[in-house]
Amino acid sequence: MASLRLSGWSCLLLACMLGSVVRSAPTYETLYFDQKIDHFGFYEDSTFRQRYLVSDTHWRKPGGPILFYTGNEGDITLFSNNTGFMWDVAEELGAMLVFAEHRYYGESMPYGNLSYTDPKYLNYLTSEQALADFAVLIRFLKGSVESKDSPVIAIGGSYGGMLAAWLRIKYPHAVVGAIAASAPIWQFEDLVPCNLYYQTVTNDFEKSGTGCAESITKSWAAINRMFKTDEGIGWLSREFHLCSPLKCQDDAAAFKNWLSETWVNLAMVDYPYPANFLEPLPAWPIKEVCKHLRNPNLDDKKLLQNIFQAINVYYNYTGITPCLNTSQTAVGSLDDLGWSYQACTEMVMPFCSDGVTDMFEPQAWNFEAFSDDCYKQWGIRPRPEWITSMYGGKNITTASNIIFSNGDLDPWSAGGVKQSLSDSLIAIIITDGAHHLDLRSNNANDPKSVIEARAMEVAYMKKWIKEHSQQVNGI
Amino acid sequence: MASLRLSGWSCLLLACMLGSVVRSAPTYETLYFDQKIDHFGFYEDSTFRQRYLVSDTHWRKPGGPILFYTGNEGDITLFSNNTGFMWDVAEELGAMLVFAEHRYYGESMPYGNLSYTDPKYLNYLTSEQALADFAVLIRFLKGSVESKDSPVIAIGGSYGGMLAAWLRIKYPHAVVGAIAASAPIWQFEDLVPCNLYYQTVTNDFEKSGTGCAESITKSWAAINRMFKTDEGIGWLSREFHLCSPLKCQDDAAAFKNWLSETWVNLAMVDYPYPANFLEPLPAWPIKEVCKHLRNPNLDDKKLLQNIFQAINVYYNYTGITPCLNTSQTAVGSLDDLGWSYQACTEMVMPFCSDGVTDMFEPQAWNFEAFSDDCYKQWGIRPRPEWITSMYGGKNITTASNIIFSNGDLDPWSAGGVKQSLSDSLIAIIITDGAHHLDLRSNNANDPKSVIEARAMEVAYMKKWIKEHSQQVNGI
Numbered sequence: 001m002a003s004l005r006l007s008g009w010s011c012l013l014l015a016c017m018l019g020s021v022v023r024s025a026p027t028y029e030t031l032y033f034d035q036k037i038d039h040f041g042f043y044e045d046s047t048f049r050q051r052y053l054v055s056d057t058h059w060r061k062p063g064g065p066i067l068f069y070t071g072n073e074g075d076i077t078l079f080s081n082n083t084g085f086m087w088d089v090a091e092e093l094g095a096m097l098v099f100a101e102h103r104y105y106g107e108s109m110p111y112g113n114l115s116y117t118d119p120k121y122l123n124y125l126t127s128e129q130a131l132a133d134f135a136v137l138i139r140f141l142k143g144s145v146e147s148k149d150s151p152v153i154a155i156g157g158s159y160g161g162m163l164a165a166w167l168r169i170k171y172p173h174a175v176v177g178a179i180a181a182s183a184p185i186w187q188f189e190d191l192v193p194c195n196l197y198y199q200t201v202t203n204d205f206e207k208s209g210t211g212c213a214e215s216i217t218k219s220w221a222a223i224n225r226m227f228k229t230d231e232g233i234g235w236l237s238r239e240f241h242l243c244s245p246l247k248c249q250d251d252a253a254a255f256k257n258w259l260s261e262t263w264v265n266l267a268m269v270d271y272p273y274p275a276n277f278l279e280p281l282p283a284w285p286i287k288e289v290c291k292h293l294r295n296p297n298l299d300d301k302k303l304l305q306n307i308f309q310a311i312n313v314y315y316n317y318t319g320i321t322p323c324l325n326t327s328q329t330a331v332g333s334l335d336d337l338g339w340s341y342q343a344c345t346e347m348v349m350p351f352c353s354d355g356v357t358d359m360f361e362p363q364a365w366n367f368e369a370f371s372d373d374c375y376k377q378w379g380i381r382p383r384p385e386w387i388t389s390m391y392g393g394k395n396i397t398t399a400s401n402i403i404f405s406n407g408d409l410d411p412w413s414a415g416g417v418k419q420s421l422s423d424s425l426i427a428i429i430i431t432d433g434a435h436h437l438d439l440r441s442n443n444a445n446d447p448k449s450v451i452e453a454r455a456m457e458v459a460y461m462k463k464w465i466k467e468h469s470q471q472v473n474g475i
Numbered sequence: 476m477a478s479l480r481l482s483g484w485s486c487l488l489l490a491c492m493l494g495s496v497v498r499s500a501p502t503y504e505t506l507y508f509d510q511k512i513d514h515f516g517f518y519e520d521s522t523f524r525q526r527y528l529v530s531d532t533h534w535r536k537p538g539g540p541i542l543f544y545t546g547n548e549g550d551i552t553l554f555s556n557n558t559g560f561m562w563d564v565a566e567e568l569g570a571m572l573v574f575a576e577h578r579y580y581g582e583s584m585p586y587g588n589l590s591y592t593d594p595k596y597l598n599y600l601t602s603e604q605a606l607a608d609f610a611v612l613i614r615f616l617k618g619s620v621e622s623k624d625s626p627v628i629a630i631g632g633s634y635g636g637m638l639a640a641w642l643r644i645k646y647p648h649a650v651v652g653a654i655a656a657s658a659p660i661w662q663f664e665d666l667v668p669c670n671l672y673y674q675t676v677t678n679d680f681e682k683s684g685t686g687c688a689e690s691i692t693k694s695w696a697a698i699n700r701m702f703k704t705d706e707g708i709g710w711l712s713r714e715f716h717l718c719s720p721l722k723c724q725d726d727a728a729a730f731k732n733w734l735s736e737t738w739v740n741l742a743m744v745d746y747p748y749p750a751n752f753l754e755p756l757p758a759w760p761i762k763e764v765c766k767h768l769r770n771p772n773l774d775d776k777k778l779l780q781n782i783f784q785a786i787n788v789y790y791n792y793t794g795i796t797p798c799l800n801t802s803q804t805a806v807g808s809l810d811d812l813g814w815s816y817q818a819c820t821e822m823v824m825p826f827c828s829d830g831v832t833d834m835f836e837p838q839a840w841n842f843e844a845f846s847d848d849c850y851k852q853w854g855i856r857p858r859p860e861w862i863t864s865m866y867g868g869k870n871i872t873t874a875s876n877i878i879f880s881n882g883d884l885d886p887w888s889a890g891g892v893k894q895s896l897s898d899s900l901i902a903i904i905i906t907d908g909a910h911h912l913d914l915r916s917n918n919a920n921d922p923k924s925v926i927e928a929r930a931m932e933v934a935y936m937k938k939w940i941k942e943h944s945q946q947v948n949g950i
Contacts, residue, residue, distance in 0.1 A: 039865075040515040042820045042855040043598040123518040136864050170645065172874075173867030345517045380517040389611050392648035398875060399647075 026087050028055040028080065028097070033140060035103070037110045037124050039132035044124075048110040050133055053080050053099040055087075060094030062146040063472075065465050067153050068175065069099040070134055070167055072160035073339040076101035076108075079160065084441025086155060089458055093465070096150070100137055102130050102163075104338050119379045122341055128390070130163060135171040151468035153461055154178040157436035158412065159339075159347075161404075166391050169399045177401035177464040179457055180417075181436035185404075187349040187415025188387045191394055194352040194365045196414035201267040202358040204409050208270075209290025216263060216293065217359040219307050220256060222300035227252040235301070240308050243323035254326065260360055261329040262311050268435040270409045273445035280317055283445065289313045344374035348384040349415070400424040401464055405453055407433025426460065428453045501562050503530040503555065503572070508615060510578070512585045512599050514607035519599075523585040525608055528555050528574040530562075535569030537621040538947075540940050542628050543650065544574040545609055545642055547635035548814040551576035551583075554635065559916025561630060564933055568940070571625070575612055577605050577638075579813050594854045597816055603865065605638060610646040626943035628936055629653040632911035633887065634814075634822075636879075641866050644874045652876035652939040654932055655892075656911035660879075662824040662890025663862045666869055669827040669840045671889035676742040677833040679884050683745075684765025691738060691768065692834040694782050695731060697775035702727040710776070715783050718798035729801065735835055736804040737786050743910040745884045748920035755792055758920065764788045819849035823859040824890070875899040876939055880928055882908025901935065903928045 032049040053076060067086050069079055080099040090097055101108040104125040109115040116122065138152050154175045156164035161183030168178035186192050205213040226232030227249050236255070237245035246255060269275065270286045282288050292309035315324050343349065350367070353360035367384060374382050404417035405428040412435060420427045430437055431449040438453045507524040528551060542561050544554055555574040565572055576583040579600040584590040591597065613627050629650045631639035636658030643653035661667050680688040701707030702724050711730070712720035721730060744750065745761045757763050767784035790799050818824065825842070828835035842859060849857050867874075879892035880903040887910060895902045905912055906924040913928045 036858070039861070040601060040603050041513075041598040042601075042858070043594050045856060119518050123516040126515060126517075128515050132865070139860075139864055171867070173870035381520060383511070383517070385614075386514070389614050390607070392646070395648035400873060 026055060026080070027057060028053045028099075033137050035133050035136060039129055039136070046110075048103070048108065050103065050137065051076055051101040051107045052137065053077070053097075055090070055097040058090040058094060059096035063149040063469070064094040064096060065151050065153060065461070066096045066098055066138075066141060066147070067093070067155055067461075068134070068138060068141075069097070070130075070154050070156040070160050070163035071100050071102040071105070072156060072158055072163065073102060073105055073336070073342070075106035077106070079157075083155070083157065083439045085439045085454060085457075088442055089454075089461075092458065093461060096147075098141065100134055102160075103133055116337060116341075122378070125338065125341055126346060127163060127166065127342075127387075131167055131170055134163070134167055135174045138171075138174045149469075149472045151176040151465050153464060155181075155439070156183070157181040157439045158183065161436065165402050165404065168402050169391060169396060172399070176468045177403075177461065179403045179405070179461070181405045181439045182407065182410055182412050182416065183404060184349070184412045184415025185391065185417065186394065187412070188393070189350070189384060191388070192415050194350040195354055195358060197351050197411045198264075198353040198358040198360045200409075200411045200414050201264050202360075204267045204270055204286055205263065205290065205359060208284070208286040210294060211296045212286075212290035212293040213359040214296035215303060215306060215310075217355065218296050219259070219303060220355075220361045222303050223256060223259075224252065225300055226304065227255075236304070239301075239305055240311075241323045243325045244327075256361060258326040258329060259307070259311065262314055263359075264411055265329055266314055267409060267411050270434040271437060271440075272432065272447055273443050281314065282317060285313060285317075288317075341378055344378050344382050345380060346383065346387050348382045348387070350384075397421050397425065401460075402426070403428060403457055403460055405430060405436070405438050405457070407435065407437050407450075409433060410435045426456075428456060501530060501555070502532060503528045503574075508612050510608050510611060514604055514611070521585075523578070523583065525578065525612065526551055526576040526582045527612065528552070528572075530565070530572040533565040533569060534571035538624040538944070539569040539571060540626050540628060540936070541571045541573055541613075541616060541622065542568070542630055542936075543609070543613060543616075544572070545605075545629050545631040545635050545638040546575050546577040546580070547631060547633055547638065548577060548580055548811070548817070550581035552581070554632075558630070558632065558914050560914045560929060560932075563917055564929075564936075567933065568936060571622075573616065575609055577635075578608055591812060591816075597853070600813065600816055601821060602638060602641065602817075602862075606642055606645055609638070609642055610649045613646075613649045624944075624947045626651040626940050628939060630656075630914070631658070632656040632914045633658065636911065640877050640879065643877050644866060644871060647874070647876075651943045652878075652935065654878045654880070654936070656880045656914045657882065657885055657887050657891065658879060659824070659887045659890025660866065660892065661869065662887070663868070664825070664859060666863070667890050669825040670829055670833060672826050672886045673739075673828040673833040673835050675884075675886045675889050676739050677835075679742045679745055679761055680738070680765065680834060683759070683761040685769060686771045687761075687765035687768040688834040689771035690778060690781060690785075692830065693771050694734070694778060695830075695836045697778050698731060698734075699727065700775055701779065711779070714776075714780055715786075716798050718800045719802075731836065733801040733804060734782070734786065737789055738834075739886055740804055741789055742884060742886050745909040746912065746915075747907065747922055748918050756789070757792060760788060763792075816853055819853050819857050820855060821858065821862050823857045823862070825859075872896050872900065876935075877901070878903060878932055878935055880905060880911070880913050880932070882910065882912050882925075884908060885910045901931075903931060 031052055031054055033052060034047040035050045037046050037048055038044040067090070069083060069086065071079055076099050086097050089095070103110060104115055110124055111121040114121050142148055142150060142152070152175045154164035154167045155178070161180035162185050164178040165180035165183055165185055168175050202213050205216060223236070226236050233246045233248065266286050266289060269281060270284060273283045275281055289310045292306045296303070298306070315321055350365040352365040353363050355362040371381055374380065400422070401424050403426045406413035406416040406418055407430040409432060417427050418429060430453045432447045433450055437450050438457065506527055506529055508527060509522040510525045512521050512523055513519040542565070544558060544561065546554055551574050561572050564570070578585055579590055585599055586596045589596050617623055617625060617627070627650045629639035629642045630653070636655035637660050639653040640655035640658055640660055643650050677688050680691060698711070701711050708721045708723065741761050741764060744756060745759060748758045750756055764785045767781045771778070773781070790796055825840040827840040828838050830837040846856055849855065875897070876899050878901045881888035881891040881893055882905040884907060892902050893904060905928045907922045908925055912925050913932065
């Protein structure tokens with residue numbers, strides 16, 4: 001779990017990576033905008049090229065809306081390829097689509113290849129700088145006669161959803177509204193109980209098959225017992241088809257971490273239809289997983305053999321994976337290094353488990369240990385209170401025009417806004433929805449809940465667009 | 476005027492410096508709070524001691540309001556001593572008073588004596604860092620049982636008024652409202668005509684005496700003619716009682732600058748009662764000045780002798796000043812160096828004059844020359860669009876609970892919000908009011924307009940306090 005605390009968030013990206021139904025390749029232009037490396041100081045006056053993608057096929061000129069994806073921790077093409085919702089609604093709204101890459105990800109590297117080599121180069125990787133990039137880019141985009149009256153709507157999922165919400169909160173002059181999908185803006189300090197995240201995962205497994213969560217609960221002690229002998233360690237390595245065999249007791253924590261992250265990932269991507277992620281996954285993958293975990297009352301080896309069958313659904317659904325790699329739970333091309341830095345600076349998200357209300361090994365949130373790990377890895381110390389001081393924590397009711405959508409299956413819903421805060425800060429709960437399901441393309445197997453969520457999102461966007469138009473025209 | 480462009484703002488502080496009616500010394504505690512030098516990056520992790528003053532004599536515990544002065548470009552004791560309004564209303568509101576010093580001024584030096592020695596040390600002198608200081612300090616102040624439900628109201632004048640408004644705009648979770656007195660938040664880019672500032676000064680002189688503005692208008696050509704000969708230059712030095720004689724034609728610009736700034740300063744401090752600033756000034760000082768400028772149709776020497784008599788009202792009302800110093804138009808203890816840096820980075824305020832609609836020599840706004848001057852002085856380049864991108868320019872109607880007060884005599888009203896933008900973004904115009912007259916102590920000679928303005932400000936503060944209390948109590 002220790003490493004989960006550091007790298008867990010990279011999982012947030014997973015859902016975005018899931019292949020959506022293959023569409024006719026959407027056409028967009030790849031453009032670059034010169035951004036100041038440091039918006040908040042004048043000593044570093046250099047610029048870098050921020051990449052952004054523009055599709056104006058359906059844009060109704062002049063004045064048609066701009067849907068602006070607030071890029072998160074990864075290559076922006078991943079988000080443009082996996083946010084089918086925006087492509088699906090562009091024609092109806094007469095909207096231009098813009099996908100703006102987050103600095104320090106993809107091609108948008110402030111110091112090129114040096115960007116990640118030194119804490120001094122990483123200094124400008126913050127949400128505040130990213131939001132300033134977005135605000136400045138939006139100002140530029142609105143600089144033409146055709147776009148000057150275009151309302152801009154921020155859209156994002158996961159960390160991108162947090163940025164969309166924060167962009168509306170902090171730069172309401174730049175965007176008329178925001179759709180913040182699966183955005184855990186409250187997963188900070190003590191705003192939500194730190195064990196809610198793992199409880200949500202546990203709920204998913206509990207309702208996906210009898211004995212399922214209980215099997216996982218019991219697996220940790222079984223693993224611990226196996227790790228007590230060399231024979232047990234060797235057995236685990238073989239039974240789990242590990243590419244790199246476990247060597248000693250010290251490997252136990254990493255091994256259990258890897259399993260924990262796998263269960264968490266499954267909860268995020270528990271989609272109602274087959275979806276691709278590294279390996280293809282079946283519809284409702286947790287149900288498939290739980291088919292192997294019906295009996296929690298087995299001896300250690302039998303129980304753990306079932307656990308292997310279960311995770312094999314995630315890692316080897318096609319049956320062609322030669323071995324499992326415990327150093328990887330997410331797509332290899334993801335830039336989770338960047339997120340690890342962000343988690344070690346601003347994005348300090350407390351997680352904990354108790355093994356009673358959840359199926360994980362008990363682990364308290366230990367900020368000091370976390371901070372020490374961060375210092376070891378990055379040479380900097382996290383500031384756990386900063387995000388709340390900056391963005392307001394739960395006190396955000398002066399903001400307006402934000403939709404917070406959360407799927408009830410999604411662990412990240414734990415830190416999300418799940419009740420409307422006003423008549424323009426709207427919470428939508430998507431029953432049977434995993435991580436920002438609503439941002440994915442329409443699918444024949446979509447549950448009614450997500451169809452309704454998307455319809456509501458479109459209705460609110462139309463409302464914001466109309467209100468903006470009335471304001472522009474002085475009505 | 477060139478130097479005015481660089482240092483003009485320091486004048487903003489003048490009014491604050493004006494001695495208010497002497498009160499029994501208010502009691503306050505001087506405290507210090509450890510602030511991160513860089514809120515927006517993690518590489519510079521050091522802290523500095525921010526000074527703040529607290530007076531809780533009248534504080535109604537628990538939950539009584541906190542009036543929070545957002546310190547501007549100077550020693551915070553100057554503001555606590557010269558914002559009589561806050562002291563006057565503390566008892567009625569049961570309020571704690573807090574005066575927070577702005578970083579890089581007074582005692583709040585991020586790098587001690589080195590703070591101003593190098594652009595790299597000055598890098599953290601920005602309005603964004605200052606606002607973050609205020610937000611973090613407010614969070615700390617609200618950390619006790621007695622204060623946790625205390626509504627905080629930001630109050631500031633001039634640049635401090637801009638900060639008060641921006642604090643509410645950017646950190647509405649920190650303050651329930653703001654009183655932004657004489658805050659020229661629109662003196663940027665082309666949000667207001669660049670010549671409005673000098674037009675306002677001109678209006679003041681026009682209505683304060685026949686021939687007054689016209690005499691000043693004509694003085695520039697007379698001065699230019701005097702500068703054509705050594706005899707004329709010598710004559711000017713003697714007649715104006717200059718401490719350092721003018722030497723050559725190159726001194727003409729600086730000399731005219733000095734006069735221009737004097738006229739501007741007079742407009743700012745055109746108060747209805749005698750007030751102290753360096754030297755005491757009479758009530759309605761421009762009327763006194765204009766008594767010497769009734770006849771614009773004189774020969775050069777006679778006209779300029781009158782100009783001398785006029786500025787002598789400002790520099791030598793007591794008659795004991797031995798000579799006039801053209802390198803100084805404001806109190807010597809002011810930290811206008813800091814403002815000069817801020818003007819050269821974020822606070823790029825375009826000013827211009829045309830000599831037709833105003834009484835000044837024509838001068839266009841020349842950003843390139845300004846930028847070059849800044850580079851010469853500070854080694855950095857200004858970013859004229861940043862403030863608008865950051866704070867929204869004229870598009871701030873999503874904000875709420877801000878009072879923008881402006882005196883119609885005050886040149887800085889040119890960049891202020893002079894019409895209400897919504898039912899909670901309230902503009903108050905104070906007829907016959909100079910620079911943030913409303914923040915000064917009650918005075919027997921206060922015009923009705925400022926008495927009404929203060930009453931309105933108190934009424935709005937009570938409204939915000941009541942609404943906050945209802946929210947806290949779930950009503």
